[in-house]
Amino acid sequence: MTTAIRVMVVDDHPMWREGVSRDLSAAGYDVVATSGEGRQAVRIAAAARPDVVILDLQLPDVSGVEVIHGLQTEVPGVRVLMLSASGEQQDVLDAMKAGATGYLLKSAAQAEFLDAVSRTAAGDTVFTPGLAGLVLGEFRRLATAPPAGPDDAAPKLTERETEVLRLVAKGLSYRQIAERLVLSHRTVQNHVQNTLGKLQLHNRVELTRYALENGLD
Amino acid sequence: MLPVRNSGLEAPLWRAIAVYRIAALAYASGLVIANAGDYARPVWAWPVLAAMAAWTVLTTYGYADPNRRRLPLLVADQLVTMAALTSSLFVVGENELAAGTPTLTVAWHVSPVLCWAVGGGRRAGITAALAMGAVDLIVRAHWDQAAWTGTVLMLLAAIAVGYLVRIAEVAQERLERAIELEAATRERERLARDIHDSVLQVLALVKRRGAGLDGEAGELARLAGEQEAALRTLVAGRQQPVIAGDDLDFMAMLSPYASPEVTVSGPADPVLLPAHAARELLAAVTAALDNVARHCDPGTKVYLFVEDEPGEVVVTVRDDGCGIAPDRLAQAEAQGRLGVAQSIRGRLTDLGGRVRIVSEPGEGTEVEMTLPRTPIS
Incomplete structure (x- = not known):
């Protein structure tokens, strides 16, 4: 055991x-x-x-x-x-x-x-449908917001990731999404995980930049 | 009766008029002393001047008290001042006045006109200015440009002051509304914190513990869950529609619809739409929700999903209910029987948007409404 x-x-x-x-x-x-x-x-x-x-x-x-x-x-x-x-x-x-x-x-x-x-x-x-809506909204905001620094690249979702998140936001289960998009359950799960990973990575980069600009000079 | 006016600027304006009256009295006194030699009956100039001084003191105290700034004092002020002005005919003499010697009041007679403008607004000010101007012209009895200019200036001053008072009132109103709103928001936040710490948690717990039970206990748990959701929306949901210019936050308008059956999702930031478009879109969403309530089993889950794209706003209403066969949908639409779909389509078409309805038996129905943003011109 x-x-x-x-x-x-x-x-x-x-x-x-x-x-x-x-x-x-x-x-x-x-x-x-x-x-x-x-x-x-x-x-x-x-x-x-x-x-x-x-x-x-x-x-x-x-x-x-x-x-x-x-x-x-x-x-x-x-x-x-x-x-x-x-x-x-x-x-x-x-x-x-x-x-x-x-x-x-x-x-x-x-x-x-x-x-x-x-x-x-x-x-x-x-993820809840509400969270998927928030994450999609956040990627949209980052894409349209002016860049914070010269080498600042806003994180982007692939078309597939956007598609999956939209379906999550509309309340479909991973199983339903997998059926609709002809993917495996695991692949759907990975897409969702990747979207969050991109957002968290971007957040860490931003925090580091903020620390460098405000704390260490 | 004059409307009771109240703004933060009111008291300073009355004080300013009092200062003007005193200054005008000092100037008039100076001119009377300088010109007394030319007057027809110079001896009478001094009692008139004394009466003007007394009236100045009386009105300064009178107008300082908000309860006395009423019609009787304003009428008395106008009449007393007119009397002082008219006495110039007797004291200065018609010939001297016609020759250009100033009246006894000089510019002192403008004060009641200003009082009318502050107390009664632009119209009262204009009326008082015309009456006072008429008396002034008759007393002076010569119709040159200088005489007219005095009256016109008085009229303009009345209009300007009346306008200023109105602006001050509007500003005061807005300030009061903002303060009320802020207080309400603060109170709401405090309540939300308290309720979150106590009632919400207990209700959620009751719902959880009793969810698996049968009979009355299960029913109580379900009721607790419903109340929890309703209360959550009430206290912690988004605030009242944020007004940014003429735009409304569509997310804030949707949030009251959240319930155990209805999930609302969308961006964290406000989704701003012109007020008319936002209301029409909300009506379309409500129609879609009504449709679910009418045609699907109770307890059918509904998902409201808002996407804020740069060029358009997309709102999806999806339910996991029974769904409609595609041919039935087309058929019903062709026969004009699909009342709800038409009301949704109609509203979106009026706004320049489009609607897509996808449904499969057993797969639920998805209504996707796309509303283009009008370019900012």
Whole structure:
């Protein structure tokens, strides 16, 4: 038997935290830690070394983006599944760009939630139709926004990637998309993952440029 | 009765008129002293001057009180000033006036005209200026350019001041509206935080824990889920349509439609459309939603997807319901029975856009509405 996947739950609501932990334990996950605050979560994660962090986007102390950066520094390779009780558009997008690997609304059904956790643990990205719309919008914005620097190249989606994301945004499942475009389920998954990868890479380049321009001269 | 006017500029304007009246009184006094030798009855100049000074003091205090800036004081001001002006006939003498000696009031008689303009707006100011101008012309009794110029200047001043007051009122109104909006937004954000921290989480939890249960518990969970979604849209959904010039944020207009059955997706930034186009497009989307509600099973999921391209805005309404066979769709359309599709098509055609409806039995229906952006001219 393989060792259970180590999961950490970060949410400022104790009832929610307990409920989710119970569900995860029942589904065979090893809940190694829980936390109600962002800074504390980063400290605990360094010791608990989770594989997957279930992270509430709105924490009382620090922003989701800061928690994600902290987690990545302390636990390289950690996967973050974000949950939010509300579709805070810009916050969701920022957290995804910062390195979260999946996003789900808190109102998602229990089965949907557990499926998302297992996919996150397997290294897949978890997209909602809403997130696909946000990512498409962000690529569109980057393409039309004036470049930030002389060597700044806005990331671009291939035609296929755009096609896949549009179908995700219209609520089609990966299986339906694969059928419609005559692709394998895996290929659809890869296309979605690539779009997020491009956005996160661009974000890291931007952050480095910002640091060079504002901090190191 | 004069409308009660109120703007931040009101009080300074009344003070400015008081200062003008005092300055005009000082100038008139100077000219009376210089010209008294030429007057027909110089002795009477001093009581008139004293009365003018008293009236100046009285009105300065009177107009300083917002409750007294009413019709009685304005009428009294106009009449007293006219009387002072008319007394020039007796004191200065008709011949001297005709020869060009200034009236006793010189420029002091403009003050009530300005008061009318501030208190009653442009029209009241013009009326007061014409009345005062007529008296001035009759008193001076010579019809040269200088006499006319005085009256015309008074008229122009009344128009300018009346206009200024109106602008100040509009500015004040806008400022008040902006402050109200800001307060409302802040309050809304505070509520959203509180509700997010408590009610939303509990409702979501109830929905989750009870989702697998049968009977009443399952029903309660479903209700909790519905309320959670409704409340989420209410507090954390996008704010009221952002008004940027005459444009509306289409995403903000769509957000109230989000529910457990309806997913809204699109860019994080506002999707701005001219107000008319945005409302028509929203009506088309609503028609598509109604169509789903009418023809598909309850619980059918609907996805609203907005794309903001540089040249056009594309809105897709897709449902995962039963779908329509393509030949049936064409048939119904040919027979003019497809009321909803026609209402959607009609609206989009009026806006210069187009509609594409794709449907397969068992595959749901997809209505894609494309609205070209009119070039910025």
